[in-house]
Amino acid sequence: MCLGLPMTIVETDGISALCEFRGEQRRVSVLLLSHPPAGAHVLVYIDTAIRLLEEEEARLIAAAIDGLGAALDGNDFDCFFADLIDREPQLPAHLLTD
Numbered sequence: 001m002c003l004g005l006p007m008t009i010v011e012t013d014g015i016s017a018l019c020e021f022r023g024e025q026r027r028v029s030v031l032l033l034s035h036p037p038a039g040a041h042v043l044v045y046i047d048t049a050i051r052l053l054e055e056e057e058a059r060l061i062a063a064a065i066d067g068l069g070a071a072l073d074g075n076d077f078d079c080f081f082a083d084l085i086d087r088e089p090q091l092p093a094h095l096l097t098d
Contacts, residue, residue, distance in 0.1 A: 003045075003065075004043040004045040004061070005021050005061075005065070006042075006044075006058035006059075006061040006062050007019035007021040007026075007041070007043075007049070008020050008040070008041055009036055009037065009038050009040045009049075010025065011038055012037070012038060014035055015030065016028060016029055016030060017030045017042075017049065019042065019049070026047065027047075028042075028048055028049050029049065030049045032048060032051075033049055033051070040052060041054070041055055041057075063080045066080050067079075067081050
């Protein structure tokens, strides 16, 4: 499983960006993106921003990371996945057929 972090761009020079997640900052490549601005939310994997995120999606990913931590600690984790509880799994739009 790959786990990306939802980070926020603090500053960028077009090639790399200083990003932050929960007080941790790291410089990541933004070469896969088209000039993301400071303040943009990005999904970061192995020090590379791989795509832009909407604010709500960034929040949901951060909650899932918290849920994973709670599960690993043996604590209740359902509250971190409220958007998934009591609903059927859904296919992404690109996999749906008419």
